[in-house]
Amino acid sequence: MVLPENEKTRFAIDTEIVDNKKILPDVFRIRVHAPEIAMIARPGQFIHVRIDSALTILRRPLGVADVDAKEGTVTMFYRLIGKGTHALALMKKGDTVNCLGPLGNGFTLGDGKSLIIGGGMGLAPLLFLSKALAKRGEKADLLLGGRNSDEIFWQKYFEPFVEHIHITTDDGSMGQKGFTTDALPDMLNKTHYDTIYVCGPDIMMRKIYEIAKEKGVPCQVSLERRMACGMGACLSCVVDTNDGKRKKVCTDGPVFWAQEVL
């Protein structure tokens, strides 16, 4: 049996880089021309990027931060970590990267009022989510955290799509001093949220979930694991589920209901 083209849900395509911009000293935003992917990608999904100019064997997973279905572009943000991301940062408009995607399940978009919580590069997939929620009719609130004001550049991207933006920094250089988890209880007391969406460091997601659980607000989290195939075939990326089993972050996730995996 051979899958007809129109039943395909994933593509591996050579894409042209539309732009690849330094946002912070160690954070870049890249846009690639990938119409097949832009057409069908959903918030929470990711792209497995092959960076041939790096001496890498494996692809690198990056969350979809935005798509423009008309232009056929997909936007991603990445932080410089190791050789893959450093090599990607050297690539220029017009260069080619092979993109495999869209991969993963994506967020389950609920009705009612949503709170989006992100830390670090976790904000990238949440940007696409905020846009989708806004399109559905009700803008979400955003709680975003970082170490200091230098790290906080996300507001301008989120502004069109969210209602309130609440910022925390570890050192108080911007917004409320402290962690997102310090700000959360108060926000939950003030506003009724139907769903919380979180992406960030494991420890942050765990604490957010604890607070949300207490208040009875359902919570979706987006996990990160090292991934080889990205398509559910190699079992590199599993997470323990609370029923004692294991799931694949690449295909069963990266988005899970918090109670399942935290």
Add this chain to the structure above:
Amino acid sequence: MVLPENEKTRFAIDTEIVDNKKILPDVFRIRVHAPEIAMIARPGQFIHVRIDSALTILRRPLGVADVDAKEGTVTMFYRLIGKGTHALALMKKGDTVNCLGPLGNGFTLGDGKSLIIGGGMGLAPLLFLSKALAKRGEKADLLLGGRNSDEIFWQKYFEPFVEHIHITTDDGSMGQKGFTTDALPDMLNKTHYDTIYVCGPDIMMRKIYEIAKEKGVPCQVSLERRMACGMGACLSCVVDTNDGKRKKVCTDGPVFWAQEVL
């Protein structure tokens, strides 16, 4: 004991590419800024080039085709063969390659009238040689061979430095039809040469040597072997000598008196 800087005979330096030009569909000329090397390189020596953008472990040896001691540049010609040379061809003015050199012994410049014989990329080191011979006072003659006229682009580079240029092509599309070895006997009958310098395919060098030996003309040949270190340390590159021993092409050569190795 530590070698003082001024006693060094070899350097490993990051060099900037001055230009990197396509000469033929599969032949490039590259110039790099390497003043330390340009200052001391002699004809017949080579550079061991590290091409970091290729996924290569080892350097690639390329003959010195010219130097400009004032500008501090070194010129090399290369044919596209495998991943190293293909990656080098993609590099642009301003990019960096690490050059290790000058390596090897170089030609022994004799007095009197010289004949230079080259095939294919063997012409590259001979270009530098022709210039040196001209500087010493007596221009050499050049016999150059190729498969067809498309392959013959060397004349304009040699013209300033040699007296007569004799061309052979396998298909007769330029110069005399046949091999350099077909043209040689006649040339040796007509002109007295004190030394013959050859660089080209092994089989050509062998035949040239046979003819030269008959006429009693001493002959230097420049050999090619796969090289790892290029500095006499790994023994990857040995050649059988006629006294039953082995020599290293990278340090004892690449230039040998033909009777020693053919």
Add this chain to the structure above:
Amino acid sequence: MAMATSERLRTHLCGIDMASPVLTASGTFGFGEEFADFVDLSALGGVVVKGTTLKPRRGNDGVRMTETPGGMLNCIGLENPGVDYFLGDILPRISKYGMNVIVNISGSTTEEYGELANMLDVDGVAAIELNVSCPNVKDGGIIFGTDAKSAAAVVRSAKAHTTKPVILKLSPNVTDIVSIAKAAEEAGADALSLINTLMGMAIDIRTWRPVLGNVTGGLSGPCVKPVALRMVWQVANAVSIPVIGMGGIETAEDAVEFFLAGASAVSIGTANFRDPSVTMKIISGLDEYLKARGLSSIHDIIGKLKVGE
């Protein structure tokens, strides 16, 4: 993507009719269905599914994969849903793809290999591959794979309990792979596959801890190709049963090296992660290689390495 099958590539391997001599390696290609967007599964010689055990297994904890120069280390540790689930749920589901399903099995005892072989003696299973070389679990067979006698015992146990062809997968972590290969042939193995992963390790110099949850892991990818090719050549020269060669194959050219060394088929593992349709490119590249040389069959190159003179 429907591949035009080429008569040049059609082959038989211990009785299995194969559209091409290109298989996918256990543990790297799931159950095949994961790659249906990118691969015409019926154009493959077969899909060797993930290592299957009697009971479901959770595999190893912690980080399971890390990249290395020219390769990767994994310590998945045989996570799988168990043979019952495979037979009840997965096999019926994947049968629609028209591919040869070869089941890679691991046991903790010789008897378990027999039991598994027996349970898998069903329609829809083309052959059974005995994994006696998983370096990532203590009871996953590595003991059987590094000793000729135990390897032979496992083969006999499997052969006694199934009518399917039995393939023994050899470990490269041995002094003398040829003696194990010969013992397996004598014990009745229908084919041999090699290599499994080389045992390796990586350390995080910030935390002073092993990168992998299981401390050590199995090395695969292009970096192991020279070792794999050498072993395939040694083994193919020593046995008369067919050899399935694998280890670092990324291109049709790589595959040709394995055929020349004596492999009757090749298996593709890690390369699927880089390019999910790499097997299709290898198949068409092989066909072109043969065509360009006027050869009518892949058999014209198998074992044709010229040594000497």
Add this chain to the structure above:
Amino acid sequence: MAMATSERLRTHLCGIDMASPVLTASGTFGFGEEFADFVDLSALGGVVVKGTTLKPRRGNDGVRMTETPGGMLNCIGLENPGVDYFLGDILPRISKYGMNVIVNISGSTTEEYGELANMLDVDGVAAIELNVSCPNVKDGGIIFGTDAKSAAAVVRSAKAHTTKPVILKLSPNVTDIVSIAKAAEEAGADALSLINTLMGMAIDIRTWRPVLGNVTGGLSGPCVKPVALRMVWQVANAVSIPVIGMGGIETAEDAVEFFLAGASAVSIGTANFRDPSVTMKIISGLDEYLKARGLSSIHDIIGKLKVGE
């Protein structure tokens, strides 16, 4: 280039005073002098010179080297001018560099190792390394390196004939490297070095011939690092004599992994071809690594890998 020596890196290895725990691997660094333009030879822990035999050897014919993904294959085959020439001509010449000269030796019999060890028991030789693992010559010792008993016999033979420290160099092409290491320790080896090259192969698909003149060759370079590191860790945990770790080390970070795994010193081979002054960079990188962590000695990281909890 004169390197500032650092007290953090000064060490002793089986009685040899070393300016740093960074050596160069046999066969990749000639006799040291070839690198004098690029390396302060006295800043190294030692230079392990090319495999030396009783009689001069011509080595293998044909192509001796080829690149592979992340590494290279070589089949030099122990070409060397013989021990007499080494003692008479080379050793006096290189003594001016003030480096520890460790002589790597190969014999075809147990007795030959003893004879060589005896001849090399002279001033200017810091230690003797027994190469029982050269995969590239039939009589070059690989038989001794793949069997615990023979390895022990070679060690005993060498120890009986020299007062110099004796290092046994282990082959990675074995099922159980730990048993060989232990046998060597018991036989009196002063240190162990590992790994030698992995046996591999490459085929030219245009000519259908092996790329290398000797058909197979030894694999080295970054691609082998995970295997080398795993073996160093296994061996260092099993013996109490010092271990010299090598295999694919290119950077100070790579070297730190080997120290954490239990190596008392490291040796640099293939990386010298890419960057002739790589050893100097590794030495200063190691010093910086220690300094950044407030550590006063390389010994503070040796064997400090944390496993478990």
